[in-house]
Structures are given as C-alpha cells and as structure tokens.
Amino acid sequence: MFAGHFGLAAGVRAKAPEVPLWALMLGTQLLDVAFVPLLLTGKETIDDSQHGTGYGKLIIHADYTHSLLGALVISILAGLVARKLWGARASLILAAVVFSHWILDLVVHRADLPLLPGNWGDLPLLGFGAWKFEGLSIGLELLILVIGFAMYFLSALKKSEDTQRRKAATLSSAVLGILLAFSLVTDITSLF
Template identity: 80%
Template sequence: MFAGHFGLAAGVRAKSPEVPLWALMVATQLLDVAFVPLLLTGVETMDDTQHGDGYGELIIHADYSHSLLGALVLSVLAGLAARWLWGKRASYILAGVAFSHWILDLVVHRSDMPLLPGNWGDLPLLGLGAWKYEGLAIGLELLLLVVGFTMYFRSALKKAGGTRKKAAILSSAVLGMMLGLALLTDVASLF
C-alpha cells in the first residue's frame, strides 16, 4: 500500500492548498518513516519465511510504529508540527493524513498490527488481509492513485489561470508519473 498512501495525499492537497504537497506526502508515510530506524536497529522486523517477499507477502512486525497507539502519537506530533508551521486547520489535516496510513494498512495487512506498542497485553492483532488477494490489493491501491491524482489535476487546472495552465499540466504530469512509478515499484516489490 506504499503508493496508495501517496494517492490519498494528492487528493487531500486538492482540498487543502494551504498545506504543501511535500508535507502531505511525508505525513502519509510517517509511520513508515518511523518504521525504518526501528527496523534497522532490530526493534521491528519483517518476516518473509511464511509467505515470501513479493507484493504484500511480508509479515511486518511493526509493533511500535504501526500500533494503533503509536500511530495516534505520531499523528498528534505531525499535527503539532503543522500547527506551528501552517496553522490550526493544517494541523488537523496533517494529523488526519498521518493517521490515514494506519487505516489503509488495516485494510491490506494480514493480522499483524497491534493495538498497543510492543503488543502490550497480548491483545489480538488487527488486519483485514487484502494483501492475501493480490488483485484486490492492487486494485484498491490503483483506485486511491487514480482518484487522488484526478482530484489533484482538476484542482490544479481550476486554480491555474491563462499562462499558468501549462505549468499546472506539467506539474500534474510529473506527479502522475511519480505516482505511477510508486505503484510499479510497490507491486514489483522493488522497495
């Protein structure tokens, strides 16, 4: 669902022009940004022994960064940073975009997402498992990309006037290529 998160950020940008696109893109990946150092230090892990290492096959033990409480804390931190930089409305938007990562992951992950960091209390792990059905998962991700890109493109054209229309089309084309590349690398399990 790596690429799908970016599609959501593009769509949000269409409705929230006061928040920079780069900030929305980082916010939508904030849980994964937190996951990387935890993975590198061995605090969180990925297991390819059960299903393989292709698209959606890894079991991800992101017991801190992708726990419900961890996602809420990271989202609040993103919101606080946004409030300081861009104001109150931006803080709610960025916090929501950051938390959307957990919601989207809940749809695709197998049951590997804890409620509390480190799975304190040994509560049931969550995940609806769309990754078990590759076509469904890719379709959901593609839908997020297409809808998000379409919203972004329409918004960019609407806001552009006269000579700026070409710039809006060019910037949208670049974003579209980046979203497409993100999907290809995601599905091909290149990252």
Template identity: 60%
Template sequence: MFAGHFGLAAAVKAKEPGTPLWALMLGTQLLDVLFVPLLLSGVESFDPAGGTGYREAVIHADYTHSLTGALLIAVLASLAGGKAWGRRSGLVLGSVVFSHWLLDLLVHRADLPILPGNLGQLPLLGLGLWQFPWLSMALEAALIVLGAILYFRSALSRSAAAPHGASRARLAGGVMTLLLALALVTDVLGIG
C-alpha cells in the first residue's frame, strides 16, 4: 500500500493547497518511517509468511501500527503541523497520518494491535486484502489515479492566470503522475 498512501497525499494536496506536499507525503508514511528505527533496534519486527516481499510478511509493529499508537502519532503530527502551518493544516496533517493506519487495516492480515505493545492481548486487526493481490492492487491503483487526477486538475486551476502557468502545471501534474505510477510498480513488484 506504499503507493496508495502517496496517492492519497496527492489527492489531499489538491484540496488543501496550504499544506506542503512534502509534509503530506511524509505524513502518509510516518508510521512506516517510525517503524524503521524500531525494526532496526528489535523493538518491532516482521516475519515472512511465505514468499517474499512486504505483503507476504506478518508485521509486528506493536507500537507504531497499533490503533492507539497511530492515533497518538497523528495527534503529535497534527500539533506540529498546526504550529508550522496553522490549525487547518495541522488537522489535515494529523488526518493524513492516521489514514495510513486505516488503509493498512484494509490490506494487512490480522497483525495490527489495538493497544501499544499489544497490551492485554486483545484481538489483532486487519482485513487481509493483501491475500487477494488483484483486489489490493485495484484499490491502490484507484488511490493513485484519484490522487493524480485531483492533483493535476488542482495544479491547472491554481496556475491558469500565471504566465506559463498552464505549462508548469502540466509538467508538475505529469511528474506527480509518473512518480505515483512508479510507486505502484515498485509495490506490485515487491520492491517497496
């Protein structure tokens, strides 16, 4: 779902031009960014569940990808974004951060805890769309197409009055579309 998260960020940027694109892109991946140091330190882990690639693993991200952990990270991101770019951008950024967990809920097998560290051994969450590769790829492709279209339209409408604005907007929209498509290819091939 790596690419799908980015597609969502592009769609949000189209509707919220005051929030920096880099912050939205980072926000959609913040849970995974925080997962890396915890993975390297052994606090969180993943186990292959047959085959190779991220989709084929059981993730033990008991802190970054727990429901309450994701909510806490989203609130902290919202506060930081609000301080940097205003209250509205802070709320948007917090929502984008939490959207990562919501999208992961759709695709992950049941490996997402409710409480950090899986306190109380509550049932793990995940609907497991990764077990149906074509369905999960279709969802991801839909997010990318939606994000690319909305971003492209928004860039065109914002730059229509500026000299050479339309050509710059087409270039920006084309680059965004290309990057989103490449992200999808890496996801499909199991590179990301």
C-alpha cells in the first residue's frame, strides 16, 4: 500500500501546512525506510513462497520495524525530531502520520504484523488481509489517494489569492497528482 500512504500524507498536508510535504511523505514510509537495512542484513525478510509475487502477495516478516511497539517507537522518534524542527503541533502530526503506516498495513496485510519486536512472546500476528481481495485493496488505495489529493488541491487553491499563485498551486497539485497516480500504478503492477 505504498500509494495509499502517500495519499494520506497529501491529505494531512492540507490540514497541517506547518509540516513540509516531503516530511509527511517520508513519514508515511518511515517504517519501510527502516525496514530496508534490516532486510539487507537478513534481520527482517520477505517471503514469496506462499502466495507468489505481485501486488499484496508477499508475506513480510518485518518483526521489528512493523511490530506495534516498533512502529510506536519509530513514530515517537520522528515526532521528537519534528518538534525540534517545526514545533509541538508538527511533532504530534508527524508522529501520527508515521504511525498511520502501521494502521493502514494492519488493514491490508495478511496476519504478518507482530505486537512486539522480534515477535517476542510468540503472540498472534495481526493483519485483516484486504490484500487477499485485490479489487478491494486497490479500491481502498485509490480512495485514499483521491481524497488526499482532493484535500491537498483544494487547500492549495484556497491559499492562493492571486492568479499567479493559483497557477503555481494548480501546477504543483498536477505534479503531485501525477506522482500519486504513478505510485499507485507501480504499486499495483509491482514495477518497483
């Protein structure tokens, strides 16, 4: 659900202009950014043996970065950085955006999200499994993208008093819209 995470960031930006869009976009993917070095070192893995490859097929064993406690810790750390850079409100917003990754993953992932890092205690794994129903999960991502983009675009237009700024807002929104659409296409087709 890479695209859905980005759509959420665009929507949040409409309501939280004090947090830069790049920080929101990075924040929505921060759990996956932290996942990459652990994947490369073999601490976390991806399993394609059960369902194959492609959109929503992989089982992700991100037992540290995508555990409930791990996601909370990463969210709090991101919030602390945001507090130093942009203030208290931005801190709460960015921490919530980072944690939203876990919430959205909970909806789409099969049961592969642990509660505690390393699946300590061998507790049940969580995941509602919307990826089992490809049309449903694509629809959810598309809905998040459309709402997030619409919120971003309307907010940008609202803040633009003169014609020149309206043109710039429209152009920047068009670029963002293209990037969001591209992220959805690459997500669904598993190009990247």
